[in-house]
Amino acid sequence: MSIDEIKKRFVSEIKLRAYDDKYIDKGEEREILQIAIQLGVGIDSARGALAQVCDDHGYVLESQVLKQAKDQIDAAAGNDGRIDEKEFQMIFSTVRRAVSGKKNDREVKKMIVQLMEESGNNKVKTGWFSDWYSTLKKDLGMA
Numbered sequence: 089m090s091i092d093e094i095k096k097r098f099v100s101e102i103k104l105r106a107y108d109d110k111y112i113d114k115g116e117e118r119e120i121l122q123i124a125i126q127l128g129v130g131i132d133s134a135r136g137a138l139a140q141v142c143d144d145h146g147y148v149l150e151s152q153v154l155k156q157a158k159d160q161i162d163a164a165a166g167n168d169g170r171i172d173e174k175e176f177q178m179i180f181s182t183v184r185r186a187v188s189g190k191k192n193d194r195e196v197k198k199m200i201v202q203l204m205e206e207s208g209n210n211k212v213k214t215g216w217f218s219d220w221y222s223t224l225k226k227d228l229g230m231a
Contacts, residue, residue, distance in 0.1 A: 094127050098134075099141055106147040111190040112138070113150045153186045158203050165209040172213035173220045176200070198228050 101123050105116040112120070117138065124134035142149045160182060164175040171179075184196050191199070201224065204210045212221040225231040 094129065095137075097127065098124055098129070098137060102138060102141045102147070103145070106142070106145070109190055110146060111148045111150065111187070112142060114154075117149065117151055148186070148188050148190050153183060154199070154203065156186060157183045157200055158207060161200070161204055161207060161209050165211070170211045170213045171204070171209065176212075176221075176224075194228065197224065198230065201225060201228060201230055 098120075101120050102112070105120065106112050120138055121131060121134050124137070125131065129137070139149060139152065141147070142152075157179060160179045161171065164171045164179060179200055180193075180196060183200060184193065187196060201210075210221075212219075214220065222231060
């Protein structure tokens, strides 16, 4: 297979998976990268090409959104080790904008809470009589 044929096949695989919702989730990304490896493309090159094709066609790449959200969570927790409700809302609005309406608000909040839990940055600032994070987790069915 020539380089041009590999590129065409790779782009068509991406378009095939993102056609209906313009969103590449982690499972679809894994499938695309496995195909690239089978075609003899290195993993780093395949990731770069995937990101480029997504940018060119306006597709949302979930792994990029997750990385951006994790970086923001780390930054918010970095100064005092805790995330307050205002910082959470700022992260939420950034991630919400990044997913371009491909996920609803509930799914976006769940994504952020899961990242907070996985990264250990789940210490939050609470008020005297309220715990916004516990309430949020209950509302999302994660408590």
